[in-house]
Amino acid sequence: MNVGPLEAFALLVRRELCLSFRRPDQLLQPLVFFLIVTTLFPLGLNLQLSLLRDMSPGVLWVAALLSSLLSLDSLFKSDADDGTLEQLALSGQDLTVIVVAKTFAHWLVSGAALVLVSPIVGTALGIPTEAFLTMMLSLTLGTLTLSWLGAIGAGLTVGLKRGNVLLSLIVLPLAMPLLIFGAGATDRAISGTSSAGALYFLAALCVFTCTLAPFAATTALRITLE
Amino acid sequence: MMSSSFWAMGGYARYVWPCYAFAGVVLAWNLWSARRFRVAAQLRARRAAQMTMAAVGES
Amino acid sequence: MWTWFYKLASPPYVYGVSAALAPWALGGAALAMGYGLIAGLAIAPPDYQQGEAVRMIYVHVPSAMLSLTVYTLMAAASAVALIWRIKVGHAVAAASAPIGASFTILALVTGSLWGRPMWGTYWAWDPRLTSELILLFLYVGVMSLRLAFEDPSRGDRAAALLAIVGVVNVPIVHFSVVWWNSLHQGATIVRLGAPKMPGSMLWPLLSMWLGFMLFFAAVLCIRLQGEVLNRERQSTWVREAVKS
Numbered sequence: 001m002n003v004g005p006l007e008a009f010a011l012l013v014r015r016e017l018c019l020s021f022r023r024p025d026q027l028l029q030p031l032v033f034f035l036i037v038t039t040l041f042p043l044g045l046n047l048q049l050s051l052l053r054d055m056s057p058g059v060l061w062v063a064a065l066l067s068s069l070l071s072l073d074s075l076f077k078s079d080a081d082d083g084t085l086e087q088l089a090l091s092g093q094d095l096t097v098i099v100v101a102k103t104f105a106h107w108l109v110s111g112a113a114l115v116l117v118s119p120i121v122g123t124a125l126g127i128p129t130e131a132f133l134t135m136m137l138s139l140t141l142g143t144l145t146l147s148w149l150g151a152i153g154a155g156l157t158v159g160l161k162r163g164n165v166l167l168s169l170i171v172l173p174l175a176m177p178l179l180i181f182g183a184g185a186t187d188r189a190i191s192g193t194s195s196a197g198a199l200y201f202l203a204a205l206c207v208f209t210c211t212l213a214p215f216a217a218t219t220a221l222r223i224t225l226e
Numbered sequence: 227m228m229s230s231s232f233w234a235m236g237g238y239a240r241y242v243w244p245c246y247a248f249a250g251v252v253l254a255w256n257l258w259s260a261r262r263f264r265v266a267a268q269l270r271a272r273r274a275a276q277m278t279m280a281a282v283g284e285s
Numbered sequence: 286m287w288t289w290f291y292k293l294a295s296p297p298y299v300y301g302v303s304a305a306l307a308p309w310a311l312g313g314a315a316l317a318m319g320y321g322l323i324a325g326l327a328i329a330p331p332d333y334q335q336g337e338a339v340r341m342i343y344v345h346v347p348s349a350m351l352s353l354t355v356y357t358l359m360a361a362a363s364a365v366a367l368i369w370r371i372k373v374g375h376a377v378a379a380a381s382a383p384i385g386a387s388f389t390i391l392a393l394v395t396g397s398l399w400g401r402p403m404w405g406t407y408w409a410w411d412p413r414l415t416s417e418l419i420l421l422f423l424y425v426g427v428m429s430l431r432l433a434f435e436d437p438s439r440g441d442r443a444a445a446l447l448a449i450v451g452v453v454n455v456p457i458v459h460f461s462v463v464w465w466n467s468l469h470q471g472a473t474i475v476r477l478g479a480p481k482m483p484g485s486m487l488w489p490l491l492s493m494w495l496g497f498m499l500f501f502a503a504v505l506c507i508r509l510q511g512e513v514l515n516r517e518r519q520s521t522w523v524r525e526a527v528k529s
Contacts, residue, residue: 156443160433173422216450223442236337241398249344252391256384260507267511268527275524
């Protein structure tokens with residue numbers, strides 16, 4: 001049965017989403033983590049809401065980064081554990097298509113979910129509603145890029161015993177420019193100046209990563225699987 | 227030439243000399259660490275060679 | 286000339302060449318650094334604005350340049366190893382990583398010591414300093430990833446991929462002072478056009494840079510011998526080589 005790449009992509013995305021929604025608790029955990037981590041900063045720093053606003057872009061983005069890292073472990077791990085990943089690799093379908101499908105599905109349930117939850121977090125941190133659009137746009141671009149950086153890291157560390165710490169060590173340095181521009185865009189939106197420059201840069205990073213990362217992630221999986 | 231004004235470095239001595247001292251430490255560490263690594267590799271290779279010789283029965 | 290390239294893929298050849306080259310590179314490094322230190326510390330004039338503090342340039346700039354060069358070499362060797370499956374490439378990448386990381390730390394520390402009198406602070410979250418710090422994290426990540434695998438050849442290949450992915454940071458470090466308003470000084474040597482530095486400072490600086498490069502070559506040769514031995518332990522030529 002010959003399945004074309006687009007059909008395989010759709011099938012795989014549907015499979016991943018089905019599997020994810022079958023375990024709603026696992027879906028919600030990174031989101032809850034995002035909310036909890038965001039709460040830690042105001043509690044630990046004991047600031048008034050107006051002062052918190054100045055820090056909010058950074059706090060928001062660090063929390064988003066950390067919760068994305070948590071959920072990255074599930075990208076390849078469960079399939080690798082029960083042998084499905086090898087079956088997929090042997091299926092004759094292009095491994096890149098498989099990787100793109102899994103990463104996209106993963107972004108839908110983690111990154112996109114984060115973006116939808118972000119207004120709640122933004123309100124908690126004192127971000128004005130006028131800045132919400134920029135905040136959500138920057139988070140969309142950022143989480144998409146992060147999912148791809150994470151796919152490379154996950155591909156390299158799947159199968160390692162304590163791979164998730166190493167995964168963070170690998171992904172975080174690569175994600176630092178994201179943090180700088182993502183928080184910068186939100187910061188400018190809060191202060192009222194134009195965030196276009198930072199958003200354009202984020203978009204450029206996103207396009208660059210989404211174009212090249214699939215091949216790197218596929219190579220990473222090939223290295224781990226063979 | 228190595229007068230006290232040289233060592234004083236125009237008042238910046240407490241930045242300049244630690245700078246050069248740390249550079250010396252890093253260079254020395256590199257040499258020492260590399261040599262230690264090579265020696266350990268040679269020892270391991272020698273032991274592997276001896277085990278192969280013993281297994282084959284040469285002496 | 287191409288036969289020489291083919292020979293470079295042969296582990297026993299590389300082992301022999303490294304063993305022979307190391308003492309010469311070390312001697313050359315000593316000469317170049319000797320001249321550079323004497324000329325830089327004693328002969329070159331103090332700077333109009335920075336006074337004697339400018340003398341830190343003679344260790345800071347070479348170590349920073351080396352930190353980038355070594356990473357690029359590590360990425361290139363990794364690419365050669367992954368694409369053409371030349372195992373020696375992995376040995377070169379593995380040998381370069383700790384040396385490059387140490388130069389990055391040196392660049393950061395000497396830069397910090399220089400920043401205190403010049404900018405009033407030991408550290409600033411400025412594009413060049415931040416991207417150089419990211420470079421250090423990338424080095425550590427590559428080294429950790431290689432060690433994390435039980436199968437060394439799989440570890441080599443995973444670390445190789447990470448090294449290649451991380452090489453995007455190298456142009457970012459270099460061009461950071463051009464692309465952004467940076468606290469750090471702009472490019473004075475590696476740029477289009479003539480260097481913006483007087484000869485009395487330029488020659489000691491270039492000599493120190495050459496000395497650092499030769500020193501790196503020497504230490505690389507020593508480490509490379511170890512790396513090649515570790516990877517080729519079961520081969521016949523290794524048995525002969527370590528008998529002596």
